[in-house]
Amino acid sequence: MAETKQAASLMSIEELKQKLGVSDAMFEGTKAANGWKSGRQVEEKEFKEACEAFRKAPVDGSKKDKEAKG
Numbered sequence: 202m203a204e205t206k207q208a209a210s211l212m213s214i215e216e217l218k219q220k221l222g223v224s225d226a227m228f229e230g231t232k233a234a235n236g237w238k239s240g241r242q243v244e245e246k247e248f249k250e251a252c253e254a255f256r257k258a259p260v261d262g263s264k265k266d267k268e269a270k271g
Contacts, residue, residue, distance in 0.1 A: 211242040220245075223252060231255045 212220070214237060218228045231237070231248075234255050243251075 210244050212245065212248075214241050214243060214248060215239065217243070217245060217248045221249070221252075227252060227255065234258070 214228075214232065217223070223231075231252050232239075232241075235251050237243075
């Protein structure tokens, strides 16, 4: 029974893109950043979190230290 519930909550990333109105650039960037291939199935929450993490990431790809140095 748990497997059925788990499978029901998974959707392909393409379906989630359509459902949530994610732009092509955001979608392709999120896919690349997470190493996802077309057809990947994830939960909606995971997809939203991945899109948000990509949106907040620095453009140059660097990792920022949370502690200020100087």
